[in-house]
Amino acid sequence: MNQQIFGIEGIHHVSLIVTDLERAKAFYEEIIGLQEMQRPPFDFPGAWYSVGETGQQLHLIVHDGETLRTRTIDTRDGHFAIRVNDYQQTIDWLKRQNIEHKANPNSITGFAQIFLLDPDRNIIELNAARQPEL
Secondary structure, eight states: OOGGGTTOOOOOEEEEEESOHHHHHHIIIIISOOEEEOOOOOSSOEEEEEETTTTEEEEEEEOSSOOSOOSSOOTTSSEEEEEOSOHHHHHHHHHHTTOOEEEETTOTTSEEEEEEEOTTOOEEEEEEEOOOOO
16 A cells, blocks of 8 residues: 555554563663653553654553563564664663673664663664764
8 A cells, every 4th residue: 555545654653562660661761761751541551752853652561471582682573773873872871781782883774783672672773873984
């Protein structure tokens, strides 16, 4: 179907299942740096976050079950990506926070990538414009 038929404007939000809301909120606020936003009074726990300045959002939904991911960081597994301004600064921050990650500064995609896991093992990609080599 042609996207112009119903006027796609972009991705509004991504939802992730988490098992411990306070732990997840600490990660997304303190490690990733997202700002929590107002959430409707649903009858289940969760949190919403603003991602950047374009109106995109991340929604955390508490689920008592387990996530299906059991392996370490797999860059081909389902994930969502957040664009960051400075690749090296992001790598340095993750190292200081002792966050396991996989760095791919020369990705075939044309932009630099960093993959990491949240506390519920959801995969996150942080990417940035590739820096010119000196």
